Amino acid sequence: VEEGRVEDALRLVEPLHPADVADLIELAREEDRVALITALGPEVDADVYAEMNEHVRELVIEEMDPQAAAELTSEMDTDDAVAVLEDLEEEDQQAILAEMQPDDRAAVEEALSYPEESAGRIMQRDLIAVPEHWNVGQVIDYMRSDADLADDFWEVFVVGPNHHPVGTCKLSTLLRTPRNVPINAIMQEEQTLIPAQMDQEEVALKFQKYALISAAVVDAEGRLVGMVTVDDIVHIVQEEAGEDALLLSGAGEGDINEPVREAYRDRVRWLIANLGTALIATFVISMFEGTIARLAILAALMPIVAALGGNAGTQALAVTVRAIATNQLTGANRWRAVNREFRVAILNGATIAILLGAGVTLFLDFTLGWVIAAAILFNIVVAGLAGVLVPVTLDRFGADPAVASSVFVTTVTDTMGFFAFLGLASVVLL
Amino acid sequence: VEEGRVEDALRLVEPLHPADVADLIELAREEDRVALITALGPEVDADVYAEMNEHVRELVIEEMDPQAAAELTSEMDTDDAVAVLEDLEEEDQQAILAEMQPDDRAAVEEALSYPEESAGRIMQRDLIAVPEHWNVGQVIDYMRSDADLADDFWEVFVVGPNHHPVGTCKLSTLLRTPRNVPINAIMQEEQTLIPAQMDQEEVALKFQKYALISAAVVDAEGRLVGMVTVDDIVHIVQEEAGEDALLLSGAGEGDINEPVREAYRDRVRWLIANLGTALIATFVISMFEGTIARLAILAALMPIVAALGGNAGTQALAVTVRAIATNQLTGANRWRAVNREFRVAILNGATIAILLGAGVTLFLDFTLGWVIAAAILFNIVVAGLAGVLVPVTLDRFGADPAVASSVFVTTVTDTMGFFAFLGLASVVLL
Incomplete structure (x- = not known):
């Protein structure tokens, strides 16, 4: 398709949604x-770039000259332009910013001044803000007047x-209210205000909890500076919720469009950490070399103890990390969660112990x-307790429980499993 | 707080959002x-129940008599009522349905007739549908007239x-257009139609891809039967994306409010499967019992080979499962993904091999x-290939790659790791 038959390709692409065109480019x-x-050509417009996978976009934009890139980002909404620019190298970013119109540039630079993954980066600056003394008719006329x-x-x-938000009004309410009613009589006074510094994951949880469609973003002085809309939140929820599986496995960002060298860098770090913890297990086993030399069947059975402990620990860990990420597990029910995992672990452990013991x-x-x-x-009971206590403790000290937990938990289950099995065997069987 | 000082509690709870009241009840x-x-009392209304965790709600509703439960569900939107009823036992469900008003009952029963987790279950029936020959003024008057x-x-x-959808119009567009303009002049004709049978995960991907706020649901004949709104989709995205970490670990549903016996049932099944696969590894090791008896240090080192292979496999698996879930990995780029994992695996494997080899x-x-x-x-190369090939193959045969992949991958890495290490050691060292 790519070579020669450009006109046919154009005809096929023309009716597509920008998101589909972006998919097509990613698949190439x-x-x-x-x-x-x-x-x-012109079918690949700013909307297509906004929809593109970030790694693919980065590669493509690096090939463009700064002026073309600046034109492109100027056509985007501020939040999309920021998303494009924040991934680039500092140098490329500055080159493109220098070519942009002063007002677009100022908006983007202001957004970039907020921390990464904060509400300030994902908010839109175009919104409808009206003074509270207006009536419905004035609001509608204002919206009609500004093309x-x-x-x-x-x-x-x-x-x-002072531009402090005092309420919100759904368009549906506005449409169904007579023109002469004052806006502050129909507005909802309770609203969720998002500080511009708030982490996007927090923002997403608020949207989810209160079923929001849009929310006002305020600066440190409480002034309205932008709004976040739910369509951006859906992407964030997807990213943040899916991230945990990747973080737990140590696969870093784990995007299939990530360049090989970045994927290697993210993952090998983790494997090296795992190598370190595996050596602890090796050390434990080596203490029992004499026992194993006399009873080599122990060497064949010991991976079972470690594997099942590891698996039970990972289960408890996945459940706990998810509960923490969705704000379901807090200080108030921490001990109840530990107690629950303990009971599940006793049941699981007893079942597996009976099956395996009878088989052997x-x-x-x-x-x-x-x-x-x-x-x-x-080992299964230890695994269950480690699976809940490790992430809860990391969370309490402000670390992301998804990132480091599984190294700790696997180390605990491996060493405890080998130690309990080989130790008991040495005492009882020799 | 719970005993005695009811009035204080009431005063505290009164200004809270239903979602916060639901949280409070979950924490008790x-x-x-x-x-x-x-x-x-009355502070716990239908909205609070709609926001409650499903396991907590199930327990609470089972305690109510059917009539009270029927009153409660009648106050909810159809989609929320369906969410409440679908979790209950068949018997309780029928008892509550029998007490409901005929029209509410019919709506709920119709929704329940769609498959679980389909668009038909999550759609709302209340929506604004207008004929295409109306003008903007008529649409606005219609919305104002129906309280x-x-x-x-x-x-x-x-x-x-025939009630076939032909376009949509944002309220913002409607508000900003003069009354005499015909609605079909300003409507967007391109719209994403959701078949009522479509799986909710598919629906969520459409919302995400096309940044939708609401979408029309159509029946098999293409008639408009409901709409899905983005606030419900945010929950689904959260659920489906977070599910993968749980499924990969074999923790089933993995909600911390799930009763202990259900959590046990979900997880022990997985541990038993893992016990079966661990026995394969045990069998491989037992083939080399003679070797291990003569060189017990092999028993201490072999878990390293298995652990790192397992970890590398899990990384590739997490990345692949996520790419499949987000529709980024399809038939067109399957071999590119395999090739990419192979290259990452060679780099990772070489790094770890050099470190470990030098250390030993x-x-x-x-x-x-x-x-x-x-x-x-x-083993790391085998793990990388298994981590991408197993989920891709399962997906191709229509199985959910998140559910069964990790058992296969761990079995492959364990057996291959032990076999390669002990086999090579037998040949070279003895």
């Missing part, structure tokens, strides 16, 4: 992407003196059977 | 919840004959050093 091989974009206004708004923000007794030896049963019950 | 101990709800209409709508749906050479023995280096390089 890396070396074909620039040619494809050139061939599609430059964006179309993507769902609520009107009512502001008091049947095929090998009774004493070995109850030794491995006791070791696995112990 | 199981045995106190019903007493708390009784004490709070019964819900307030939560952001777009108007325009329908043709330094502290133990040169031959053992290169044996373990070769085994770990091999």
